Amino acid sequence: MxxxxxxxxxxxxxxxxxxxxxxxxxxxxxxxxxxxxxxxxxxxxxxxxxxxxxxxxxxxxxxxxxxxxxxxxxxxxxxxxxxxxxxxxxxxxxxxxxxxxxxxxxxxxxxxxxxxxxxxxxxxxxxxxxxxxxxxxxxxxxxxxxxxxxxxxxxxxxxxxxxxxxxxxxxxxxxxxxxxxxxxxxxxxxxxxxxxxxxxxxxxxxPTKRGQSLDPVGVLLFAAAVLLVLWPLVEGSQGTPLSSRPWWLLGVAAVLGIAFVLWERSWGGRGKETLINLRLLKVPAYVFGLSLGTFYFAGFTAIFLVVTLYLQVGLGYSALEAGLTTTPFAVAGAIAALLSGRLVERFGRWLAVFGLVTVSVGLLAIDLLVPHLSGMVGLKLAPAFLVAGFGGGFVITPNVTLTLAEVDPAEAGSGGGMLQTAQRVGSAIGVAVILAQFFSTLGSTRGDYAEALSVSLRTTIAAVVVALLFALADLLRRNRKEHHPEPQHAAEEAVPRHAA
Incomplete structure (x- = not known):
């Protein structure tokens, strides 16, 4: 038919x-x-x-x-x-x-x-x-x-x-x-x-929306600023001291970042759609969720890279053995993500808090175990990866739901796109920072892969803890809002949100 x-x-x-x-x-x-x-x-x-x-x-x-x-x-x-x-x-x-x-x-x-x-x-x-x-x-x-x-x-x-x-x-x-x-x-x-x-x-x-603004100038300014942040982090090797890297490029990146914000305001003032919807940055739930997602992705994305280098290059594992070692993280994360979709309405931000704490515990266990392991290292690390992955499943999906909960439905598409962009850019910067640290530690310790992994994991845990602080701040804000509700006329204009 x-x-x-x-x-x-x-x-x-x-x-x-x-x-x-x-x-x-x-x-x-x-x-x-x-x-x-x-x-x-x-x-x-x-x-x-x-x-x-x-x-x-x-x-x-x-x-x-x-x-x-x-x-x-x-x-x-x-x-x-x-x-x-x-x-x-x-x-x-x-x-x-x-x-x-x-x-x-x-x-x-x-x-x-x-x-x-x-x-x-x-x-x-x-x-x-x-x-x-x-x-x-x-x-x-x-x-x-x-x-x-x-x-x-x-x-x-x-x-x-x-x-x-x-x-x-x-x-x-x-x-x-x-x-x-x-x-x-x-x-x-x-x-x-x-x-x-x-x-x-x-x-x-x-087409569903004709005359869409693609904001090419905003895209170029944003890309150039992030690229200059990455450059001094990426351009180096084990034998290159950190002090010799072109850190002055960060100043140029800051100037481009300011130019990007000014352009977005100007472009938006003409009624055009900007790369970053500045109106959403006035929504507290969105700002907290965006920050949480950025720091979490900056931390956890690099885990698999440094663990793979440690197992394959440091311990001589095959690619298949290294893949099997980190699989528990992904499997537990997928199961937890399915559960979190059913629980987010009931527990709200508490899910992200629980998830981030659990991820931190799992990564800390890996950090503490690595220097003392010998023989069947991958198998011995698998339970810790299982714990970290299970926690991770309670972070990403609930964060998307709660971050967009107080956003005007008409701007949900823009908000979701910005959220994904922040996560990917966070991943790029996190990978650059943590891998630079990993390789720098290898150079200073004459190839001690266990120590390089531990140092990298501590940076990863720090990024996850920062994400946890944003989750706690949003949780406190939501609880305060529930105990001190807005006046009736304001509540009628607000977009319904999920419970904390």
Whole structure:
């Protein structure tokens, strides 16, 4: 049965036959899973990649941080581009770009080529991700929409869990010379299949918002400022003293940051949509949640990298063994994320507080155990990773829900995009800081990987504790608000929020 023609693209999408909608969801989920897998798969391939291309410490940092940075910066403008153009066309372009960049990374003859390819991959991932949530919003309503988002959440958890194992298997299958290339090549057939299926199964809807502002000047200023923050952190190796790095670039980054804020105010004053919605920075719940997410991602993203380097390079573990060691974190996190979705209405910010405390306990246990372990180290660390992962599952999903709870529904899309951008940029900066510290400690301790891991974990724990302070501050604010409610006229204008 074919749906009746309509001029309303949103209604046209809702009228899609049920089977067609779920097939379309499967297509966009496959693309979303591909971008997520690429992060965790690459982690276990880094040691063999580093050896195969003779890459130095700086190259390794750019390969990881460049992807996260590019991903985060293009999320918001590409989400708007999907609204302003055919979402299907933008989605297919993102998948095609990601696929081509994956092939280029697999063929890379030197570290510079693969670093550039990773940045292009990040741009492709940043184009794909907002289209996934956009298709879910357009194709589903009511319970079906909640079910679709639940599937999306499960896909994120499964992709994160499967990444280290799949990466380890591919590296083992291809060997030290070709295995890391397989990690990138595996995206090529998936990407080609997704593009072909998208052409056939995704609705060719008309633009939902014409004349969208992409804020190109804001994007360039923001990207340049963050890049200059990363540069002195990434440009160095074990033999390079921290004092010799170009720290003066941080001053230039600060100037660009001020220019970015002034531009956003000017651009917004003309009635244009800005990269960062400055109005949302006046919503306390949003500011606390944004800060929490940024620091949490700055901390936990680098955990898997430094642990992988410790296990594979320091202890001689295979990529598969290293992947198995960190899998409990991802599995426990996926289970906890499903539970947290049901509990957030009841416990609110307490979930994030519990989660962040649990993550800190798990990481502290790893830090205390590492210097005293010998033989079957990965197996002995697995329980601590299980604890940390379980805590992590109670952080991310509830934080998104509570951060957007007091935001005007009309600005929820902008708020969600900003939140993802902050998380990705936090990841890029956190990876740069923690890896720089890891490699610097290796240089000063003559290759003591256990000590380098411990120092890095302490920095990670510090970032998680800062996120915990923001969670506690928001919890106190919410409790104070409940005990001292706003006047009736103000309460009537407020957007309903979740309980603390």
């Amino acid at each position: 074919t749906s009746a023609p309509t001029s309303d693209p949103a209604r046209a999408d809702e009228a899609q036959p049920d089977r067609s909608r779920w097939r379309a969801l499967a297509v966009v989920m496959a693309a979303g899973a591909m971008t997520l897998l690429d992060v965790s798969i690459v982690n276990v391939a880094l040691p063999t990649l580093r050896e195969g291309l003779q890459a130095d410490d700086s190259d390794v940092q750019w390969i990881v941080a460049g992807y996260a940075l590019a991903f985060g910066i293009v999320l918001v403008p590409m989400g708007r581009l999907g609204d302003a153009r055919s979402r299907r066309a933008v989605f297919m372009a993102g998948v095609a770009l990601f696929t081509l960049a994956s092939a280029a990374a697999g063929l890379a003859p030197n570290p510079t080529t693969i670093s550039v390819a990773r940045v292009v991959q990040g741009i492709g991932g940043g184009i794909i991700t907002p289209q996934v949530s956009g298709f879910i919003q357009n194709l589903f309503q009511g319970r079906d929409r909640a079910k679709a988002f639940s599937i999306f959440g499960a896909t994120i958890g499964l992709s994160t869990a499967a990444g280290p194992l799949l990466g380890g298997l591919l590296v083992q299958l291809g060997g030290p010379d070709f295995g890391w290339r397989l990690v990138f090549y595996v995206n090529v057939p998936i990407g080609i299949a997704v593009v072909l299926l998208a052409r056939r199964l995704l609705p060719a809807s008309a």
